[in-house]
Each structure stands twice: as structure tokens, then as C-alpha cells.
Amino acid sequence: MSPALPLTAVPSAELAPAPLQVLRERGQREVFCGLTGIVWLHRKMQDAFFLVVGSRTCAHLLQSAAGVMIFAEPRFATAIIEERDLAGMADCHAELDRVVDRLLARRSEIRTLFLVGSCPSEVIKLDLANAAQRLMAKHGDAGRSGVRILAYSGSGIETTFTEGEDACLTALVPEMPVADPAAAPSLLLVGALPDIVEDQFLRLFAELGIGPVGVLPARRAGQLPAIGPATRYLLAQPFLGATATALEDRGAQRIDAPFPFGAEGTAGWLSAAAAAFGIDEMHVNRVIAPGRERAKRALERYRPALEGKRITFLPDSQLEIPLARFLATELGMVPVEVGTPYLHRAHLARDLAELPEGTRISEGQDVDAQLDRVRADRPDLTVCGLGLANPLEADGFATKWSIELVFSPVHGFDQAGDLAELFARPLRRRDVLRI
Numbered sequence: 001m002s003p004a005l006p007l008t009a010v011p012s013a014e015l016a017p018a019p020l021q022v023l024r025e026r027g028q029r030e031v032f033c034g035l036t037g038i039v040w041l042h043r044k045m046q047d048a049f050f051l052v053v054g055s056r057t058c059a060h061l062l063q064s065a066a067g068v069m070i071f072a073e074p075r076f077a078t079a080i081i082e083e084r085d086l087a088g089m090a091d092c093h094a095e096l097d098r099v100v101d102r103l104l105a106r107r108s109e110i111r112t113l114f115l116v117g118s119c120p121s122e123v124i125k126l127d128l129a130n131a132a133q134r135l136m137a138k139h140g141d142a143g144r145s146g147v148r149i150l151a152y153s154g155s156g157i158e159t160t161f162t163e164g165e166d167a168c169l170t171a172l173v174p175e176m177p178v179a180d181p182a183a184a185p186s187l188l189l190v191g192a193l194p195d196i197v198e199d200q201f202l203r204l205f206a207e208l209g210i211g212p213v214g215v216l217p218a219r220r221a222g223q224l225p226a227i228g229p230a231t232r233y234l235l236a237q238p239f240l241g242a243t244a245t246a247l248e249d250r251g252a253q254r255i256d257a258p259f260p261f262g263a264e265g266t267a268g269w270l271s272a273a274a275a276a277f278g279i280d281e282m283h284v285n286r287v288i289a290p291g292r293e294r295a296k297r298a299l300e301r302y303r304p305a306l307e308g309k310r311i312t313f314l315p316d317s318q319l320e321i322p323l324a325r326f327l328a329t330e331l332g333m334v335p336v337e338v339g340t341p342y343l344h345r346a347h348l349a350r351d352l353a354e355l356p357e358g359t360r361i362s363e364g365q366d367v368d369a370q371l372d373r374v375r376a377d378r379p380d381l382t383v384c385g386l387g388l389a390n391p392l393e394a395d396g397f398a399t400k401w402s403i404e405l406v407f408s409p410v411h412g413f414d415q416a417g418d419l420a421e422l423f424a425r426p427l428r429r430r431d432v433l434r435i
């Protein structure tokens, strides 16, 4: 039997039929820190460099998460600052300046340098935002032309791992040029997607007749799009709350949409963008029909393996709500508990409204209580962080690492089958092991 849950009624999402019941958790967390985002962000922003100001632990995390690049010039590094007291902080700044001087002298292709804060106490004492301004004055406008130096925090104290991207994009927003107030409305696609997926979406926007379209983060610093009150932005990732606030402070307006996972999520996302630009519905249906059909056919192959299977998400990537929506409405899976580190009710309203009645939604983390519920619920599949997967597997649970869902191309029509495969594979593996 499931333990009794202290459910709290919170204001309903706009489209939810009944007040949303959310179990709020505050306890021990088991998540990667925001530095992890550098793994996909450095691939996306091709002339950026991420300089982590941190400890040996941070350096090890990055090396093991991203792999060691032997043949290419790496675009991330760690400046190790350890064992300094407050009296040594002046030295820290001087050392950081020396590292940045050397880096920029050697790597003339760098156009954006991110100083990424971390959680060792020595680093917390350093004001990296000020350091970035000081270094910008030296190397930016006044010195080597065209380099932008920004700071954000990837610290494990204040983040779960996808918040690293949110913090990075938030740091970019003030750098976006001001859009001409008389210019036609433009679309801003927000969230780092693999280039191949981004290109598919850009082609679809062009076919729909939506344009101009800018992308945040841009692949190159010089392509950072302009922004203003005529900008309508469309989130591709559900973990960009701070970025969204920063964009709205610059006048941009969010397009309310589900997230683009699966046939229906992607169709809803594209249709919402088209509606915001006044595109004729018949034309929209014509443009998206082939992709939607391809995605549906790809998903049908996975339905026998996934339909009726019970799934629990432990809070980790912040993709949990839209993925649970996708698995429930497009593949017939049964979400038991959907845990997410932070629940942005407005951004997730469309996906929340489609979760089956009775789905237990939890926000925040209390790892022991959540593991107790997994053991009581005995779902067929548990999506969780790397650190929890092994103990659960040892107890006989099939697991899926949530970080894989962030590292893999999973958005859009043409990735719908691959996304379903990520959930079907651990179930197949468990069946094989049982034989």
C-alpha cells in the first residue's frame, strides 16, 4: 500500500479540469549540478568557451561527463581555486585574470567566454559577475574586438542540472540587440537543441510561413537575435523559467504551447506558434500532416511494449511532466508518480492538463521518501538520476537514466520513435534478464 501523502491543493493550471494536487517535497536531493549543462552547451555554441571556476571535483565531473577531447581544442576548462581564505581572494582575482589573459591570447576564435561559478566555498566568495565586467573592460570593447565575457552559476547548491542551461541563457539575454520597434513580429526559439533537430524545426517554420526566426542560444555569437515587444518566444525546453522572465523583461511574449515531444506534442507546439502568427489552420494542417503521420507510425511500433506499463519519474531533468504526458497520451503508459525538481505551472499548463486523472505529481525532492514510494508502488519503469539507478536495479526495478533524455535528440516528429525507444529498451532488457 502506498504511504499516506500530505497533498496540498495549489492554484490550478489554466487548462486543468480540477485543482492540481501537488505533493511538495523538501529533503535530501540526488541530482547532478548545473555544470553538466556545459556538456551540451559547448557543442551548441561553436565559438563559446566555458571556464569553470571551481575545484578538482568540478574538473572531474566535466571530464567524465563530456569525455576527454584529444584531437580537438577543448571549449571548456576548469580554473581550480582551492584552499584560500578571504585574505587570499585578491590573489584569486589576479589568478583568474592571468588564466583569462592566457586563454584569450591563445584562442583568438573565442567570441563568448562564460565564467561559470561552482559551489566550493572559495568560489562562492569570488564575485564572478564583477570579474566578468572587469575582464570585459580589458578584453572586450577596449581590447581584443568582439569578445563578450559573461558569468553564471552552475553551482550544485542552487541548481539541478538543467538549470545550468537556464542560467547560461539568462546571462545571454541582456546581450541581445534591441529589435527595431517598427519591425514585423519575429519568432524566437528558446532552448539548446541538437543542430539536426533545430534545422528540422526551422524548415517547418519556413514552410508554415513564420519568420523571421531567431534561436537562443545561437550557434555563433554574431547570430544572437534581436529582441523587443514584437518578439514572440517559444520554449523548446521546460526548464527555462529564469530565461523566460528575462525575455519578458525585454518585452517578448511567450507563446503558450505544449512541449514538442511525440506526434501530438510537436503538432500542438507548431500549431501554437502558427496561431500566434495568424497562419491559416488548413495550411498548418497540410504542412505538419506528413511529419505527424511519420511520428505516429514510428510510435505504433512501440505501443505493444509500452501500453499499460506503469512508470514513475523521480525529480531530475525537469522534462518529467511533458514526457509523462507523451508516454500517457501517445503510448498508453500509466504514470504513477511524476516528480520534478521545480514545477512551472504556467509553462507546463498544456502538458499538465493532459496527464491522466490520478497521476501523483510531486515537486522538489526528498529522496528517501520518494524511494519508499517507488518500493510501495512497484512501477514497471523508474526514470531517475544515475546515482539512484543502481540501487533500484539491485532491488529488481527497471530504470532509465534521465540524463540520457537530455543528451539525446528527442524533440520533434522525426525523433518520436527514438524517444519511445529510450523507454522501451530498459523494459526489453529486464525481460531478457528474467528469461
Ligand code: SF4
Pocket: 033, 034, 035, 054, 055, 057, 058, 059, 061, 117, 118, 119, 120, 154, 155, 156, 157
Ligand atoms: S559545482 Fe559543486 S556539485 Fe558541481 S562538481 Fe563542482 S563541487 Fe561538485
